[in-house]
Amino acid sequence: MLLVGAGHAHLVALRQWTRRGWQPPAGSALINPDDHAWYSGMMPGLLAGRFSREECAIPLEPLCEAAGLELILNRVDALDTEDRSLQLWQSTRNYELLSVNTGSTPASPTESDGSIPLVPAKPFRGFISAWEQWQQARSTPHLAILGGGPAAFELALSLQQSLPRLRMTLVSDRPLLAGHPKKLASKARRFLHRKDITVIENHHIDRIADGRLYAKEDFVLKTDALILATGATAQSWYREAALEHDPSGFIRVDSTLQASGRADIFAAGDCISLPGIQRSGVYSVRQGSTLARNIPAALKGKALRKYQPQAQSLALLATADGGALMSYRGRTAQGRLCGLWKDWLDRRFMRRHRLR
Ligand SMILES: Cc1cc2nc3c(=O)[nH]c(=O)nc-3n(C[C@H](O)[C@H](O)[C@H](O)COP(=O)(O)OP(=O)(O)OC[C@H]3O[C@@H](n4cnc5c(N)ncnc54)[C@H](O)[C@@H]3O)c2cc1C
Structure with missing residues (x-):
């Protein structure tokens, strides 16, 4: 059994298997390029100076050891479903059962002359290096964030907090926090305005030339x-593999979280396409419990459980000052209590997965 990517769903599955004492087949492994899993929920807090790096990253070695898996530090570049093999950097691995939880990457403007460095919010290790360089810069940088969702909002506030001389603009191709209640977006605009962060909405940036x-x-x-x-994009190897995918290249799965038409491949998290899901850590965590049940069941030839996406999910957006904005079922709130709630949920997730 090979698990690819230490995404939220795989972390949950590993923890549940360890708790239940389920032993994966001999030779099973988790493949991930980093020996830590960075927890996105706490990343804005790290930038705002509220958490240390250690608090925001889960060491994978102890988690794998406890679950009886080898940790392979590598990344998958291709999947051959006929051969049941994965192409890694300088090696290949065969599988009998595969599970993919490799997340997504933000989209870039279609045309760029390379005059402006593009800094994707993920992977986090690369983003943190860029942030450290901005901290050391002598002159006041002008940074722009492309995106208008919760991650863009949180990053804008937390960067402004840690780089006070910064000039910051947030550019979104739709209204800020579209898809969330209008009241939440109004609160968010006020926060950004108070911190002198310029917000440009309904502008789709499609070209970069001469630093503009x-x-x-x-x-x-x-x-x-x-x-x-910006919104999630799929890795090219999903599309290149003989897997069913949606027009954006995300892996189509059935409600059992098996790739459509494939009994030997599971997928979860941002990389999947399934009606009713949202691409967020909250959904991926829930899918982890389904994987934890279904992978052992599939190996034993038993019936699989169906995953039902939650109809509503709680949104807590950190405001870099220890507080947060909250929205749930159309209701919104803000303040320190919301921030404490978010911190409690995030720290609980970390406590459960940090074995050392
Ligand atoms: C700044 C920021 C803040 C966010 N805050 C929240 C929040 O508070 N709540 C929330 O619900 N969502 C939040 N999100 C969204 C959330 O990060 C994603 O939806 C979530 O991480 C998706 O989880 P996942 O399980 O699909 O995989 P991820 O958690 O993204 O993990 C993917 C893993 O796969 C590995 N990987 C990637 N490619 C390969 C490969 N080719 N081979 C092997 N391994 C690979 C990566 O190294 C990583 O370890 C935030 C996003 C950002 C950018």
Whole structure:
């Protein structure tokens, strides 16, 4: 059995298997490029100076050891479903049962002359290195964030907190926090305004030239670097493998979380396409419990459980000052209590998965 990616769902599955004493087949492994899993929920708090690096990353070796898996530090670049093999950097691995939980990457503007560094919010290790360079910069950088969802909002506030001389602009191709209650977006705009963060909404940046951002032919902004906190894109190897995928390249799965038409491949988290899901850690964590049941059942030839996406999910958006904005079932709130609630949930997740 090979697990690819230490995403939220696989972390939950490993923890549940260890708790239940289930032993994976001999030779099973987790493949991940980093020996730590960075927890996105706490990443803005790290940038805002509220958490240390150690508090935000889960060491994978102890988790794998406890679950009876080898940890392979590598990344998957191709999948051959006929041969049941994975192409890694400088090696290949065969599987009998595969599970994919490799997340997503933010989208970039379609045309760029390379005049502005593009800094994707993920992977986090790379993003943190860029942040450290901005901290050391002598002159005041002007940073722009592309994206208008919760991650872009949280990153804007936390960067402003840790880089006070910074000039920051958030550019979104739709209204801020579209899909959330309008009241939440209004609260978010007020927060950004108070911190002198400029917000440009309904501008789709599709071209970068001479250090400037353009929406079609219109000049929008001049910036020193562009942080990508845009919607999720799929990795190219999903599309290149003989797997069913949606038009954006995400792996289509059935309600058992098996790749459509494949009994030997599971997938979960941001990399999947399934009606009713959202691409967020909250959904991936829930899918982890289904994987934890279904993978052992599939290996024993037993009936599989169906995953039902939650109809509503709680959104808690950190405001970099220990507080948070909250929305649930159309209701919104803000303040220190919401922040304490978010911290409690995040720290609980970390406590459960940090074995050393
Ligand atoms: C700044 C920020 C804050 C966020 N805050 C929240 C929040 O508070 N709540 C929330 O619900 N969501 C939040 N999100 C969204 C959340 O991060 C994602 O939806 C979630 O991480 C998806 O989890 P996942 O299980 O799909 O995989 P991920 O947690 O993204 O993990 C994927 C893993 O796969 C590994 N990997 C990637 N490619 C390969 C490969 N080719 N081979 C092997 N391994 C690979 C990666 O190294 C990583 O370890 C935030 C996102 C950002 C950017």
